[in-house]
Amino acid sequence: MPYLHVNTLATCISLLQLLQPTTATKDDLYHVDPLIGSTNGGNVFAGASLPYGLAKPVADVDGQNTGGFSTDGSNVTGFSHMHDSGTGGNPSMGQFPLFPQYCTDNVVDNCKFTKTARAIHYVNDSVTARPGYFALELVDGIKAEMTAARRTALYRFTFPENKTQNGSMSDPLIGLDLTDSWDSRQNASISVDSDSGRIKGNGTFLPSFGAGSYQAYFCADFAGAKIRDSGIWVNDRAGSEPKELFVTRGFNNFYLQAGGFVIFERPDDGVVTARVGVSFISTDQACSNAEMEVPEPLGDFGGLQSTAEDAWKEKLSPIKVIPGGVSDDMLSAFWSGIYRTMLSPQDMTGENPLWDSGEPYFDSFYCLWDAFRAQHPFLTILDPKAQSRMVRSLLDTFKHEGWLPDCRMSLCKGWTQGGSNADVVIADAYVKNLTGIDWELAYKAMVNDAENEPLEWSYEGRGGLQSWKRLDYIPYLDFDYLGFGTNSRSISRTVEYAYNDHSISVVGKGLGKADYTTYVSRSNNWKNIFKDDQTSLLENGTDTGFVGFFQPKYLNGTWGFQDPIACSALASWCSLTSNPSETFESSIWEYQFYVPHDMATLIKLLGGPDAFVSRLDYFHESGLADISNEPVFLTVYEYHYAGRPALSAKRAHSYIPRTFNASENGLPGNDDSGAMGSFLAWSMMGLFPNPGQNVYLITPPFFEAVEITNPETNQTATIRNINFDPTYRNIYIQSATLNGKPYSKNWIGHDFFTQGLTLELTLGEHESEWGTSKEELPPSQSDSFVHDEVHRA
Structure with missing residues (x-):
């Protein structure tokens, strides 16, 4: 037998491991x-x-x-x-x-x-x-x-x-x-x-x-x-x-x-x-x-x-893992999270007494405010046919009831928590090329959300549209006589409406609609509630040291006030019925990071990459971050936009398995129809979506390798860790290759799944230069981001 170089031998061993049967066996179901x-x-x-x-x-x-x-x-x-x-x-x-x-x-x-x-x-x-x-x-x-x-x-x-x-x-x-x-x-x-x-x-x-x-x-x-x-x-x-x-x-x-x-x-x-x-x-x-x-x-x-x-x-079969020595508990947490993404929504096709159209009917969208962030993007890679049918169901509901649901259960209209987030679900399906969807109808339904205010916007559409179009923000104590709903959440509705309008602009531009620029413009409305001299104190009076936060603004343009830590994990709970405020189920601190389409401008507004990273660290380490609720999800990975992808990996490991694990109390909060399960599954697979965009943020998987076979193209995408360590000392990407060629971007597009590409990540114990330069960052709507030199601790 000819002598093999050590590196060649290691490569052969890795290839042999990858050639082991990895089909979804009863052991996976177990x-x-x-x-x-x-x-x-x-x-x-x-x-x-x-x-x-x-x-x-x-x-x-x-x-x-x-x-x-x-x-x-x-x-x-x-x-x-x-x-x-x-x-x-x-x-x-x-x-x-x-x-x-x-x-x-x-x-x-x-x-x-x-x-x-x-x-x-x-x-x-x-x-x-x-x-x-x-x-x-x-x-x-x-x-x-x-x-x-x-x-x-x-x-x-x-x-x-x-x-x-x-x-x-x-x-x-x-x-x-x-x-x-x-x-x-x-x-x-x-x-x-x-x-x-x-x-x-x-x-x-x-x-x-x-x-x-x-x-x-x-x-x-x-x-x-x-x-x-x-x-x-x-x-x-x-x-x-x-x-x-x-x-x-x-x-x-x-x-x-x-x-x-x-x-x-x-x-x-x-x-x-x-x-x-x-x-x-x-x-x-x-x-x-x-x-x-x-x-x-x-x-x-x-x-x-x-x-x-x-x-x-x-249903589990498209995903295979090579554990690489991780514990059974980690495997159980992972597979169980995936399982829960497919319990709801429920396929009630043939069980809808309200109308009979021949289209699919899904119920228990409970609620899209929770599910659009991770669950529906996850179904797009795991079960695209079902996700397409869900989008068709949303559109058929619009066709027969006049509005896209934001929340729906048991044939009834559920309470709207923020914006019209079916818009984000539709945009996500569009940019990822889901098939079988009437995109002209989809655009009509999305524009309806943005232009027409229903009489009762507590369970459909959006409220405050007169002010949204005239003032470019949702005012505190808005004067809204066109429709009726809980007159609160002016901050969270403003930032959500901005992203909803961005989603409309994406689909409109793709379809060649001339009015898409209207929604590009409105997607910038979040800037109008940023108060650049606003400070934040903890309850004991300690200054957090950060300046510039969203604040409520009256109809006349003057500022109101909400304590930035109110409604956080350090303060009181805020919902529609319990302590309604200008943010929904989350603080200004948390909503401050919700500009998914223009993170570059947000980072510049908050003082640049170093200041942004410092603020994001403080948010997660001070107790302000509420990992039990969905608005926190993307913040775990927003370090990517500041050129610090290694810190996203570090932050994910700070929550998994501490708060997400295989115990009976192994979720930090309400699973929300599989939202928590999908966050965990994405995190452990090493890719996290920015929903509504063709962007997946790259971190090392929690396993040696993960394979995802696209059910429609039958192509298998692979994410493989080199130097994988099941004790998770090596969690920082040192270099990467895509189909064998060097790859330096800290994000990847959906064709990774549909074309079956192979991403290899070489890991180490310390943060590296990988994915940190301006050219390697995820895209933002604006190009106003001036990338300062990234400093590492």
């Missing part, structure tokens, strides 16, 4: 842990689901139940069939929960029907959660398992032997409650078939973060046990007759609790199967969904679970 973020405010959905599935069965608890289940030690109140994942505010959906139990002495009125009375703890170490499957055991010995089809939940309840006082065998009961997790039901009806035990019904409920109401329908069938009795219950009493019931909310804030039940003769194996079809169209549609998707409930559980696993394997 690393997905749906319980990550199931307590400490992560609010994740931990149950069974298909990708983008409507049916989402899980145990509901009476503690942190926004996503249904939590590992916070609270009690199980039932098992319901539809949920959202990672939402804040009120619990979302959770309609028509089933609750299995034994009635003392086989007397039906001895059963516990109301939600509080029937609440029961689960055995802590019995909880099992993996893609397509969820199970736990209640402390009374009843075991519950569940899996899902797209619109059908399938349960197996195993009842242990239980005897009455006279020694006879107890009969299992499964009840159904005409409620939801929030107890928002306005009215509902139910019918029970005495022969088959089929329970059908519907209810009218309120959305958890929006306006209006919606109707949901269910169809529940049972198998595996002989039926002994059935009926309805109201409050804490039940009866075999009648078999139908209509219930309203109740009188004088008294919530009337009611539902149905079926009593069974316990089978030898103790297993009673329940199949629940759900629909937003009709009860008949719910039954049809169940019968079509799960025709044989007794024999379909294992097959359904396998089908769900296969669906998740297929």
